[in-house]
Amino acid sequence: MAVLFPLSTPKRYIITVLATIISLHYLLTIVYEDYGRISSFGNINERTGERHGNDNVSMLNYNSLQTFQNMTGPRANATFVLLARNSDLAGVVNSIQSAEDRFNRHYHYPWVLLNEEPFTDEFKERVSVLTRAPIFFGLIPKEHWFQPDWIDEDRARAGRQKMMAQRIIYGGSVPGPLWCSDIVTCVVSIQASFSNMNYCNHIDTTGGSFIYPSYQPLLNFLNTVSIRVEPDVKFFCDLDYDPFLYMQEHDKVYSFTISLFEWEPTIPTLWQTVKDFIGEYPQYVENHNAMDFLSNDGGKTYNLCHFWSNFEIADMNFWRSEAYTAFFEYLETKGGFYYERWGDAPVHSIAAALFARRDQIHFFRDIGYRHEPFQHCPLGEQWTRGRCSCDQKDTFDYTQNSCLKKFEKLFA
Numbered sequence: 001m002a003v004l005f006p007l008s009t010p011k012r013y014i015i016t017v018l019a020t021i022i023s024l025h026y027l028l029t030i031v032y033e034d035y036g037r038i039s040s041f042g043n044i045n046e047r048t049g050e051r052h053g054n055d056n057v058s059m060l061n062y063n064s065l066q067t068f069q070n071m072t073g074p075r076a077n078a079t080f081v082l083l084a085r086n087s088d089l090a091g092v093v094n095s096i097q098s099a100e101d102r103f104n105r106h107y108h109y110p111w112v113l114l115n116e117e118p119f120t121d122e123f124k125e126r127v128s129v130l131t132r133a134p135i136f137f138g139l140i141p142k143e144h145w146f147q148p149d150w151i152d153e154d155r156a157r158a159g160r161q162k163m164m165a166q167r168i169i170y171g172g173s174v175p176g177p178l179w180c181s182d183i184v185t186c187v188v189s190i191q192a193s194f195s196n197m198n199y200c201n202h203i204d205t206t207g208g209s210f211i212y213p214s215y216q217p218l219l220n221f222l223n224t225v226s227i228r229v230e231p232d233v234k235f236f237c238d239l240d241y242d243p244f245l246y247m248q249e250h251d252k253v254y255s256f257t258i259s260l261f262e263w264e265p266t267i268p269t270l271w272q273t274v275k276d277f278i279g280e281y282p283q284y285v286e287n288h289n290a291m292d293f294l295s296n297d298g299g300k301t302y303n304l305c306h307f308w309s310n311f312e313i314a315d316m317n318f319w320r321s322e323a324y325t326a327f328f329e330y331l332e333t334k335g336g337f338y339y340e341r342w343g344d345a346p347v348h349s350i351a352a353a354l355f356a357r358r359d360q361i362h363f364f365r366d367i368g369y370r371h372e373p374f375q376h377c378p379l380g381e382q383w384t385r386g387r388c389s390c391d392q393k394d395t396f397d398y399t400q401n402s403c404l405k406k407f408e409k410l411f412a
Contacts (some may be wrong), residue, residue, distance in 0.1 A: 006096060030176055075107060076244035078225040081115045087122050091231025096130045102235040108133040115139060115396045133362045151338050160318040163265065169221025227313045229353070237378055237386030243313060243364060253315040255362040256307035257376040258367045259403040260397055264304055266341035271302035277330045284323035290353035290361060293406050305403035306349035310371045313364070314348075323355040 013401060080099065084092050096111065110133050113119065119137045128135055225244045247255060278285055278299075296303050318324065328347070336342040352361055366382040368390050376397060377383065377390035397404050 020206040069104060074245060075109070076225050076242065076248050077226070077371060078109055078244040080109060080111045080229050081114075081226050082105070082111065082229045082231070084231050085115060086117065086120050086123050088231040091127060092123075093126055093130065094235050095229050095231055096127055098233065098235045100133075101228060102237060103116060103239045104131065109244070110136065112136045112138060125367075129224060142313060151335055156338045157337075163341065163380070166209055228309065230310050230371060232367075232372070233310070234370040234375075235389040236370065236375075237366065237383070237388040239367065239386070243367065247313060247315065247362065250362070251360060252362040253318040253356045253360045254307070254308075254348075255313045255364050257311050257367050257369075258308040258374055259305060259365050259407060260308055260374070260396070260401050261304040261403065262306050262343065262346045265334070266343065267346060268340060269340050270331075270336060270340070270346060273334050273336065274302075274354075275299065276307050278354070281326060281330075284326060285354050286357055288354070288357045288359070290292075290358040290410055291408075293358075293403070293410055294350060294353050303406070304346075305401065305406050306346040308371070308374070309348050311347040311367075318352075318356060320356065324351050327351055327355070342408045361407075363404070363407060 080096075082092065082095065092113070108131070111131065113127070115136065115138070118139055124135075124137060224268075225247055227244075243255070246252070291299050293305055294302060328351075331337075331342065332348065366375050366378050366386060368383075368386065368388045370390070374396040375390060375394060377392055377395040378386060378388055379392050379395070382388075383390075383392055396402050
């Protein structure tokens with residue numbers, strides 16, 4: 001008869017610990033594919049040799065690239081678009097780094113940067129190291145950046161003088177480079193003239209006289225969704241999903257983070273022009289539109305609410321639609337971009353509110369964003385989940401000059 005000798009207490013504890021470790025390792029290998037790969041002896045040896053002397057950095061890079069499955073999963077046909085000058089380098093670096101760190105390093109959506117002059121080698125080098133995504137640098141010929149001949153310069157000058165007397169910011173700026181390639185989300189730098197910013201953000205790029213071969217190849221892949229980025233903006237929060245895919249899968253055509261009132265002296269005749277367009281082309285107005293966001297009296301007057309378009313994710317097919325094309329061309333013939341200061345923000349907002357269903361406009365509540373002097377900061381659980389760096393008490397959402405409540409009432 002065999003005699004069983006009990007294990008001493010230390011040995012029993014050691015065996016118990018080893019058994020627990022082996023069981024946990026086996027369970028993780030089954031549940032997490034990446035764990036099995038990175039914990040294999042081959043990978044341990046290989047990565048140990050590569051990381052010698054720089055252990056933490058290599059581990060951080062590896063883990064960050066493996067965290068989000070969407071990096072190699074389904075992606076939208078989308079891009080980041082930024083128009084800047086060489087003098088905007090510091091601001092562009094800040095914006096790209098912020099967008100990459102908070103979102104795009106997991107997805108590698110391409111960047112399109114456009115300039116009125118060739119980007120310098122220093123500019124290209126500084127921004128290229130910020131992302132693994134493709135970057136395209138486009139040149140918009142200067143000869144196409146001028147005021148149309150049909151504009152009455154005496155009338156335009158009188159309009160500028162009037163706005164200067166009203167102390168309207170940029171009111172005295174002479175219309176500068178205007179024939180840029182909009183992509184409708186094209187962005188101009190802070191230093192560009194205000195008139196140029198307005199017009200540049202409207203021109204269609206799908207055909208006609210506004211497309212030039214020098215940068216057309218950079219725009220060919222902008223078939224679905226684009227996000228507008230400007231120099232010196234901040235993205236405060238991590239995104240653990242793809243907002244481009246979200247818009248496609250939920251049939252959204254326009255999205256925003258901040259909405260506010262327009263400065264009325266800059267658009268004195270815009271709403272009457274909009275009403276004239278609706279009267280002539282009622283077929284373009286969507287039945288389930290968001291007119292109540294724009295007007296407090298059924299469309300008789302404009303309440304000045306608009307989406308702040310320095311951040312917008314937009315469906316390019318909407319901007320290329322028959323309705324928006326007709327609308328913009330109608331506005332263009334009135335000259336208000338030059339005689340007044342019709343901005344891209346109210347024009348984009350009015351178009352989205354009238355020609356799309358109200359449920360096709362989306363407020364990205366969980367995207368923390370700042371463009372001086374305003375910011376949107378997510379609250380509560382969204383702020384925590386996004387590891388947001390903004391102050392929850394500093395958000396424009398429900399301040400006196402915000403139009404967010406008007407938008408939310410559309411769905412009440």
